[in-house]
Amino acid sequence: ISRHGEGVAAPGADPLQALGHLPVRALRLEEDTAAALDRLGLRRVADLAARPRAPLARRFGPELLKRLDQALGAEAEAIAPLAEPPHYAVRLSLPDPIGLVSDVMAGTGRLLDALCARLKDRQDGARVLRLTLNRVDGDSRQVELRLARPLHEPARILPLFERGVAGVEAGFGIDRLRLEAVQVEPLPPCQTGFHGGDRTDGLDDLISRIGTRIGLENIRRFLPADSHIPERSFLIAPAAWSEPGGAWIVPHPRPLRLFPPEPIAGTGPQPPGRFRWRRMALETARATGPERIAPEWWLEDEAWRSGLRDYWRIETRQGRRLWLFHTPQAPGWFVQGEFA
Numbered sequence: 294i295s296r297h298g299e300g301v302a303a304p305g306a307d308p309l310q311a312l313g314h315l316p317v318r319a320l321r322l323e324e325d326t327a328a329a330l331d332r333l334g335l336r337r338v339a340d341l342a343a344r345p346r347a348p349l350a351r352r353f354g355p356e357l358l359k360r361l362d363q364a365l366g367a368e369a370e371a372i373a374p375l376a377e378p379p380h381y382a383v384r385l386s387l388p389d390p391i392g393l394v395s396d397v398m399a400g401t402g403r404l405l406d407a408l409c410a411r412l413k414d415r416q417d418g419a420r421v422l423r424l425t426l427n428r429v430d431g432d433s434r435q436v437e438l439r440l441a442r443p444l445h446e447p448a449r450i451l452p453l454f455e456r457g458v459a460g461v462e463a464g465f466g467i468d469r470l471r472l473e474a475v476q477v478e479p480l481p482p483c484q485t486g487f488h489g490g491d492r493t494d495g496l497d498d499l500i501s502r503i504g505t506r507i508g509l510e511n512i513r514r515f516l517p518a519d520s521h522i523p524e525r526s527f528l529i530a531p532a533a534w535s536e537p538g539g540a541w542i543v544p545h546p547r548p549l550r551l552f553p554p555e556p557i558a559g560t561g562p563q564p565p566g567r568f569r570w571r572r573m574a575l576e577t578a579r580a581t582g583p584e585r586i587a588p589e590w591w592l593e594d595e596a597w598r599s600g601l602r603d604y605w606r607i608e609t610r611q612g613r614r615l616w617l618f619h620t621p622q623a624p625g626w627f628v629q630g631e632f633a
Contacts, residue, residue: 299344308365313339318362326353338364366508379415379536383407390429390466396425396540397458397467398451405447418480424454426461427469434461439509441500441533442476449494453501500532506629518543522589522597523551523625523629545584546606548616548630559626562619565607570615570628579608583619599623 294311297319312319315338318327330353335341341349341361350358362368383404391397403423410420420443424436436457444450500512509531516528516538526547559565564580582605588597600622607615616630 298538309342312364313337313342315340320357320364321555322360325535326357329353330558345444351441356546360502370445375416379411379477381408381417381419382471383409383411383491384471385462386469386581387467390462394455394459397461397463397470398455400470401454401458401472402447402451404470407452408448408472408474409445409447412445412474412477412480415582416479416481417474418445419450419474419476420478421476422450422454423473423475424457425468425471425473426463427471428463429465429468432464436461437475439501439504439533440484440497441504441512442497443480443507444482449498453498453505456505504533509560522590522594523547523586524596525589546599546632549633551616551630554618554629557617557626559619560624562603562621564617564619565626568626570613573611575609575611575612575613575615581606586618599625 298314315326316332316336317338317340320338320341322330330341330592335344338361341357342365344580346358359368363370385400385404387400391400393625394613396542404424408419422438422440422441424438425433426436427433436454438450438453438457440450441452443600473547504512510533512532513529514532514535514537516535517540518526518528520526526543555570557565557568557570562583563584564577567574567576583603584605586593586602586604588600599620600617601622604616606616607613608618614632616632617626617628617630619626
């Protein structure tokens with residue numbers, strides 16, 4: 294009724310009276326079966342219930358009558374409720390209040406040992422942890438830790454809490470600690486190398502440590518993209534929610550710094566011998582090129598409407614190593630990057 298009744302409440306206690314005006318598709322039938330019934334003129338549940346059952350069973354099989362009986366309450370339908378997800382939380386009550394950072398870290402370490410043991414048993418890893426510190430005066434403080442990768446190793450997680458715990462005002466003392474895994478992700482066991490660890494463990498811990506200061510979303514990595522256009526040859530993604538990309542396949546060197554094209558004075562298809570850029574007078578000592586790059590015609594890009602670009606690597610006598618390009622269709626010279 295909620296899906297097909299157009300907001301009309303079920304009248305009375307008779308199931309057929311309540312459901313008879315609904316279309317046969319409300320019985321959760323296969324689309325082919327519903328279309329065949331519609332061609333036979335059996336468009337409503339009441340039309341179907343009024344027909345002899347034996348011919349319907351022979352033509353459409355027992356599933357049709359089973360769905361009808363379930364809707365009308367003549368046949369029970371078993372349901373399987375979803376299991377509640379495991380809740381990972383532990384707490385520690387103290388006989389005497391504490392206030393030193395070392396004492397709070399020691400209590401947090403005990404909680405981490407118990408919590409990580411439960412996580413490891415279920416092959417899960419914590420991605421976000423929340424430490425709640427209850428003070429004697431009834432107030433509480435929270436320290437939230439977001440990790441670059443799901444973890445269940447106490448030795449790697451505990452040092453990351455130190456900065457947040459050091460910034461908590463203990464007041465007259467803390468008498469209870471509660472640690473909860475707010476966000477959990479599957480972390481099945483995996484084969485490690487002969488040295489007993491993953492080469493990325495140190496990088497992940499570094500990302501988590503820096504993320505506690507500036508936020509995980511502000512730590513980003515460059516990923517290769519399938520495009521020969523310089524501006525589209527890479528993607529920028531948060532390091533905590535992305536994996537390192539494959540090998541960077543670049544047929545020609547690319548500049549360390551890439552910026553929007555900046556026009557310079559120059560004529561002809563060859564790089565200018567002398568030019569001014571950013572209020573500097575530069576002289577070309579060596580030029581390598583050209584590398585012709587055509588625009589991606591299937592994408593709309595205002596910066597590439599001028600057509601082809603011929604790129605040159607320029608070494609100047611003043612020590613600058615620049616990336617210049619020339620546009621043959623609308624003659625002009627531009628600087629777009631600078632090499633290391």
